[in-house]
Amino acid sequence: MVGDNEKLTSKCKVDLARMPPCQSALMPHIQRVNHRVALYKRAHEGILERPKPYDQGQGWTKNAGRVLEPVWCLKPILPVSLIDLLADGGCGEEDDEEDEEEDEEVDFDAFDESDDEF
Known part of the structure; x- marks a missing residue:
């Protein structure tokens, strides 16, 4: 464990x-939820004043096809240092072979059932 x-x-x-x-990542989600809740809270009003969902701070953007897309994250998901670490470490076949070898090293014949006291 780390x-x-x-x-x-x-x-x-x-x-x-x-x-x-x-x-x-949490802030755009909260903004989207806040936008929807504000609509539900004002649903009983005849004339509803509301910001556009793609306005700044609402958690949505418009793509080239004028379709709303959620803003998933305000910053890059992984820092550059972590991307470099993952790129250098890699998950090659050598790692998998080492894990399999570690699993095979367990000797179950070493356990003697006659020593158990029940």
Whole structure:
């Protein structure tokens, strides 16, 4: 497990899906949700004054085909230093072979069932 004494490398088994979103990914999501909630809260009004969803700070953009697309992140998703680390480490076949060799080294015959006390 990655902790104080261990560094995060490509061989670490960390489930990145369990990590919370970063600030630059969370803000556009909050802006989109805020836009929708504002519409629902004012739905009972006859004349609805609202900003356009593609206005600045609403979490949406218009593409060339004039279709709304969500803003996923305000900044690059990965810092350049991490991209370089992942590019250098790589996930080649050598890593897979090493993992398979480690799995094969377990000797299950060494366990003697006669020593168990039940």
